[in-house]
Amino acid sequence: MNAGGSARLRALSDDLAGYFADPSRYQDPFPMYRELREIEPVHWCERYDSWVITGYPEAVELLKHSGVLREPSAEAQFRHLGRRDIDAADTVAAVDIFLAAVINRDPPHHTRLRKLVSRSFSARAIESWRPRIDAIVDQLVGKVEAKSEFDLLRELAYPLPQQVICELLGVPLEDVDAITGHMGDSRIMTVRGAEHERSTPEDLRLLTQRQLVRQVEYFRAAIAERRRAPRADLITSLTQIEEEGDRLSMDELIGTVIILIGAGHETTANLVANGMLALLRNPDQWALLKAEPSLMPGAIEEILRHETPSRGQSRVARTPIEIGGKRIETGQQVMPLLIAANRDPRVFDDPERFDITRTPNPHITFTAGIHYCLGAVLAKAEAASMLSAICTRLDDLRLAVDEVRWRPSYVRGLESLPVARELVGAR
Ligand code: HEM
Numbered sequence: 001m002n003a004g005g006s007a008r009l010r011a012l013s014d015d016l017a018g019y020f021a022d023p024s025r026y027q028d029p030f031p032m033y034r035e036l037r038e039i040e041p042v043h044w045c046e047r048y049d050s051w052v053i054t055g056y057p058e059a060v061e062l063l064k065h066s067g068v069l070r071e072p073s074a075e076a077q078f079r080h081l082g083r084r085d086i087d088a089a090d091t092v093a094a095v096d097i098f099l100a101a102v103i104n105r106d107p108p109h110h111t112r113l114r115k116l117v118s119r120s121f122s123a124r125a126i127e128s129w130r131p132r133i134d135a136i137v138d139q140l141v142g143k144v145e146a147k148s149e150f151d152l153l154r155e156l157a158y159p160l161p162q163q164v165i166c167e168l169l170g171v172p173l174e175d176v177d178a179i180t181g182h183m184g185d186s187r188i189m190t191v192r193g194a195e196h197e198r199s200t201p202e203d204l205r206l207l208t209q210r211q212l213v214r215q216v217e218y219f220r221a222a223i224a225e226r227r228r229a230p231r232a233d234l235i236t237s238l239t240q241i242e243e244e245g246d247r248l249s250m251d252e253l254i255g256t257v258i259i260l261i262g263a264g265h266e267t268t269a270n271l272v273a274n275g276m277l278a279l280l281r282n283p284d285q286w287a288l289l290k291a292e293p294s295l296m297p298g299a300i301e302e303i304l305r306h307e308t309p310s311r312g313q314s315r316v317a318r319t320p321i322e323i324g325g326k327r328i329e330t331g332q333q334v335m336p337l338l339i340a341a342n343r344d345p346r347v348f349d350d351p352e353r354f355d356i357t358r359t360p361n362p363h364i365t366f367t368a369g370i371h372y373c374l375g376a377v378l379a380k381a382e383a384a385s386m387l388s389a390i391c392t393r394l395d396d397l398r399l400a401v402d403e404v405r406w407r408p409s410y411v412r413g414l415e416s417l418p419v420a421r422e423l424v425g426a427r
Helices: 003-021 030-039 056-064 071-081 089-099 109-121 123-144 152-157 159-169 173-179 193-199 202-228 234-240 250-263 265-281 283-291 293-306 376-393
Strands: 042-045 050-053 149-151 315-317 321-323 326-328 333-336 418-420
Touching: 003 030, 003 042, 042 326, 050 056, 056 321, 056 333, 071 089, 071 202, 071 315, 089 202, 089 250, 109 123, 109 234, 109 250, 123 152, 123 159, 123 376, 149 152, 152 159, 152 265, 152 376, 159 173, 159 234, 159 250, 159 265, 159 376, 173 202, 202 234, 202 250, 234 250, 250 265, 265 283, 265 293, 265 376, 283 293, 283 376, 293 376
Parallel strands: 050 333
Antiparallel strands: 042 050, 149 418, 315 333, 321 326
């Protein structure tokens, strides 16, 4: 690379680090991702203290590599919420439970936990949940049907995954609403330890700690209750799973439930809202989907690719590894940016185009390798149910604003999605 190229790479890389500190600064990050990928699909980001991968083949290779670990990166990401030297014992214990959950573990613990948890997420189980998802969608759409203007994010996209997971787990929505909140906040999710001290305000840290402790208390009681008196819900089924005499311990059950609530909420809400925004901004695709409901599964895949609701995942090298011609040393952090890899022209023709008939569409929004999202089928079922209802019952929807704003969050989501309809009575 010549001097001009490396100066440009440095500038872009600094922008990227700034982006993680404050994603609201960059309403459209895709030109930055594209240029970074063109210059170096795997680059060392000085300010971020991490390798960053923007290329698709390199991201997949990394995610499937046996030489990378999740535990040290999860520890760096979340330990600041409950530090043994300064925080109360119940807070540290709550963070320990969170860090011991499947998404944050490496083999062999991950292998064991995943085997047990995935028993509750079988294709048959998810199929049996569809009528309940449809009923929740029906109710939510019913509430906005008579409105000429509403915020699709707040009224449809956000409540959907929260209501679905509460219904499946068998816990009241109001209870969960009161104790969940801030784990997705970009100021908490910043990856490297030192960055937390700068970017996580103390009040946010304390609030998140309190919520995590309350979640642990709440679900400990709910699980104990299900053990005494089993019900027809997901918490009960998790308590009953047994695999060759092995079961989830109380702390593992609590961690699993907390992850299930957190992992699918903002991501699925963004899938619906980002997807509707893409459809409304591409009227030909919106018209095509309304005319051809059978295109829905492909449309969901394209939304997942083009409007990726997650950004990236972090790993730490266990041994020196080589990816995309770069040597990653033991202990160094690596972050594949799924959102950038999903627009790599080496894999996707005309990647900036939003095309609901795109095939094949091997996006890595749910990652690749051992941590592949356990809720992928559920998230797609929720989004398909909601978008189908919108296509039929709110088919005249249009954007009510010229500009939308993206939220400063670790995942890619909107601040709001104001939409409007021409109601017959209002004409
Ligand atoms: C559009 C919605 C969703 C997106 C974009 C998404 C994305 C992801 C990603 C990227 C990972 C991998 C993390 C890593 O590699 O470190 C993951 C893992 C996971 N997701 Fe999702 N997710 C979504 C919905 C859900 C839902 C609805 C649930 C469950 C209710 C869920 C549960 C999980 C679990 C349990 C894991 C951990 C799997 C493991 O570590 O083996 N996700 N998800």
